[in-house]
Amino acid sequence: MKNIIIVGSGGHGAELDDYIRYGNKSGKDDPIKILGYLDDNPDNYHRYMFSAPLLGSIKGHEIRSDCEYLIGIANLTYRRKIVEEFLGKGAKFITYIHPESFVSESAEIGTGSVISYHCNIGPNAKIGRYSLINARASVSHDCEIGDFNFIGPNVCLSGFTKVGDENMFGINSATIPGLSVGSRNKIAAGMTLDKNVEDDSTVFYKIKERVIAIPKSN
Incomplete structure (x- = not known):
């Protein structure tokens, strides 16, 4: 079982939630457990039916070594900046x-x-x-x-x-x-x-x- 946190809880984050739930149910993927989501705007999270809780903000998040991350922000203005900030703090991302x-x-x-x-x-x-x-x-x-x-x-x-x-x-x-x-x-x-x-x-x-x-x- 791979444990992950998804960075972003807008539309793309919601799509990733659906993808992973489908993969887990189909048995075609190695199981992935979503520990939760990060977002600086909690309203984004509450627009969708997520399978895991909102863990807090992106800016205030302390990188965890017991899991990996998946970027759930499609907007290129923020995608690279956030990924590089997380990598600089030691985060590991999955494909x-x-x-x-x-x-x-x-x-x-x-x-x-x-x-x-x-x-x-x-x-x-x-x-x-x-x-x-x-x-x-x-x-x-x-x-x-x-x-x-x-x-x-x-x-x-x-x-x-x-x-x-x-x-x-x-x-x-x-x-x-x-x-x-x-x-x-x-x-x-x-x-x-x-x-x-x-x-x-x-x-x-x-x-x-x-x-x-x-x-x-x-």
């Missing part, structure tokens, strides 16, 4: 892979990352530390993803895509094969990247299409 996801045996998943349900992680894919691969996302063969990335639901990264650190890919976004995306970028929902992206960019554009229906001749 969590939902039992209903497919991860190739040749893929590499970094410490502290979360692979949500119904994800596909293809052959030779490399995912760095503390990244979140959200529900139904596909990271295809030979992709390389850095640290502290948020890959939203239904995102599709095609083969040989390279992604740096601290990027946010919105829901239903995608890449064509072989693209490079730098660091600290925001890719808006529904965007399909067909060219490389450097650093510190927001990718959003609207495509206006005129669709003409031509009736079939008899």
